Amino acid sequence: MATKKLTYSEAMAEVESILARLRSGELSIDELTSAVARATKLIAECRKMLATTEQEVEKLING
Amino acid sequence: MVEPINISTSSHEHLTLLDLQLMVRATLESRFCDPVWISAEISEMKVNRSGHCYLNLVEKGNNEGAPRAEARGVIWRSAYATISRKFEEATGAALSTGIGVLLRVVVTYHEVYGFSLQIVDIDASYTLGEVERRRRECIAQLQRDGVWDMNREIELPRPMLRIAIVSSATAAGYQDFMNELRRSAYRFRTELFGSLMQGEMAEDSVIEALHLVAEREEEFDCVVVIRGGGSVSDLALFDSYRIASHIAQFPLPVITGIGHDKDTSVADLVAHTSCKTPTAVATLLCELAEMEMATIEEYSYTLRDIVLSRLNSERLTLERHSAEIARQSVVAVNSMQHRLTSIEESIATLARTMIRSEEQKLSSHLMVVEQSNPEIILRRGFAIVRGSDGRAVDIQNIKPGADVNIELATGTIEANVTSKTLR
Numbered sequence: 001m002a003t004k005k006l007t008y009s010e011a012m013a014e015v016e017s018i019l020a021r022l023r024s025g026e027l028s029i030d031e032l033t034s035a036v037a038r039a040t041k042l043i044a045e046c047r048k049m050l051a052t053t054e055q056e057v058e059k060l061i062n063g
Numbered sequence: 064m065v066e067p068i069n070i071s072t073s074s075h076e077h078l079t080l081l082d083l084q085l086m087v088r089a090t091l092e093s094r095f096c097d098p099v100w101i102s103a104e105i106s107e108m109k110v111n112r113s114g115h116c117y118l119n120l121v122e123k124g125n126n127e128g129a130p131r132a133e134a135r136g137v138i139w140r141s142a143y144a145t146i147s148r149k150f151e152e153a154t155g156a157a158l159s160t161g162i163g164v165l166l167r168v169v170v171t172y173h174e175v176y177g178f179s180l181q182i183v184d185i186d187a188s189y190t191l192g193e194v195e196r197r198r199r200e201c202i203a204q205l206q207r208d209g210v211w212d213m214n215r216e217i218e219l220p221r222p223m224l225r226i227a228i229v230s231s232a233t234a235a236g237y238q239d240f241m242n243e244l245r246r247s248a249y250r251f252r253t254e255l256f257g258s259l260m261q262g263e264m265a266e267d268s269v270i271e272a273l274h275l276v277a278e279r280e281e282e283f284d285c286v287v288v289i290r291g292g293g294s295v296s297d298l299a300l301f302d303s304y305r306i307a308s309h310i311a312q313f314p315l316p317v318i319t320g321i322g323h324d325k326d327t328s329v330a331d332l333v334a335h336t337s338c339k340t341p342t343a344v345a346t347l348l349c350e351l352a353e354m355e356m357a358t359i360e361e362y363s364y365t366l367r368d369i370v371l372s373r374l375n376s377e378r379l380t381l382e383r384h385s386a387e388i389a390r391q392s393v394v395a396v397n398s399m400q401h402r403l404t405s406i407e408e409s410i411a412t413l414a415r416t417m418i419r420s421e422e423q424k425l426s427s428h429l430m431v432v433e434q435s436n437p438e439i440i441l442r443r444g445f446a447i448v449r450g451s452d453g454r455a456v457d458i459q460n461i462k463p464g465a466d467v468n469i470e471l472a473t474g475t476i477e478a479n480v481t482s483k484t485l486r
Contacts, residue, residue: 050425057410
């Protein structure tokens with residue numbers, strides 16, 4: 001499935017929304033696995049984006 | 064005492080005119096057998112075609128008024144050449160009217176021409192003395208008038224290029240003057256105010272010319288009075304009180320070049336400047352013009368020096384400013400660089416902080432997510448009970464006897480519900 005590449009903010013917003021649902025306990029066991037998988041994937045992507053951003057920032061700063 | 068002549072006449076025994084005249088002549092000639100020295104002034108003088116000189120001699124009263132004595136005189140051609148040359152050599156001037164002379168005369172009487180003095184010699188030193196006496200009187204009078212220094216006190220205009228000339232157009236001196244001026248590199252503007260420079264009319268003529276110049280004084284820087292060199296001059300013309308007085312009070316500086324061989328004339332003394340000859344006057348004017356030019360050149364050098372020094376000083380100032388600007392801009396750039404570096408560092412720090420914070424957030428989120436992972440929950444000893452439809456059992460809807468599937472961390476159990484208790 002070709003999904004649109006999310007921005008960091010969008011990804012983070014989705015992670016936080018999943019977290020909110022997890023905390024509230026409103027998720028069913030059946031939904032839980034996919035929600036955890038989605039959140040884990042988003043967090044990994046965010047980490048990647050963050051790493052890229054850090055590299056770019058360092059590159060810019062150290063010129 | 065001279066013995067009286069006794070002539071006895073009556074109406075019957077009379078003398079003829081000729082008899083009487085012959086007697087007068089004989090008496091005079093016997094009484095004045097030797098020549099006598101007399102002083103007199105020449106009031107008229109004429110040399111006729113045959114070369115004899117006829118004069119009228121007078122002795123004036125104290126106020127130069129009507130003569131107190133008058134007599135005719137003659138210098139025969141044979142004596143005239145010698146006498147006139149002797150006079151000219153001694154005085155530098157021709158024998159002429161208006162001058163006082165000391166003459167050696169023979170008293171003569173002619174029955175037709177009457178009383179006459181035959182001049183046989185002249186003492187020129189008397190005339191020189193007379194001239195000198197009049198000259199002194201003239202100077203004293205000018206000093207009493209308070210005009211003696213007036214012309215000399217005038218400051219010479221600069222430059223002096225507009226020249227009024229009082230002279231005779233035909234005079235050699237005028238030509239000499241003009242030729243000398245033409246040789247100069249400077250362009251003089253001259254105008255001749257023609258005047259007689261010798262003879263009886265000369266005094267009035269010179270004064271008239273001076274008047275004409277004075278009427279246009281604005282057009283000239285100075286007036287030069289020049290007279291031809293070489294020709295025998297009138298002795299007393301430029302010792303004339305009237306001419307000297309006019310020159311002394313003239314509104315423009317007067318420069319004379321009236322070629323006196325001997326003394327300086329009174330006109331020379333009262334003039335602003337006097338030169339020996341017309342050529343010398345021209346030379347003086349040229350020298351003054353040259354000096355003026357030299358002064359101008361000197362000023363121009365001085366001006367150039369001032370300007371150059373000013374330019375140099377301005378250039379130094381500019382260089383100083385330029386160096387200062389360079390220094391200041393380096394300082395400004397450095398300061399800006401420091402600021403930028405500091406901003407850069409701040410940005411880096413902030414960025415890193417943000418990234419760290421995001422990382423922490425992500426780690427904490429991941430932790431929460433992982434705790435929600437069913438696998439981990441199962442490992443903790445929990446189990447998922449699913450009905451025959453495969454969905455998690457709802458305690459409200461399950462009935463005893465129903466088959467259920469129990470998922471554990473390590474495997475699944477198929478079981479049968481025997482009873483249920485609601486909490």
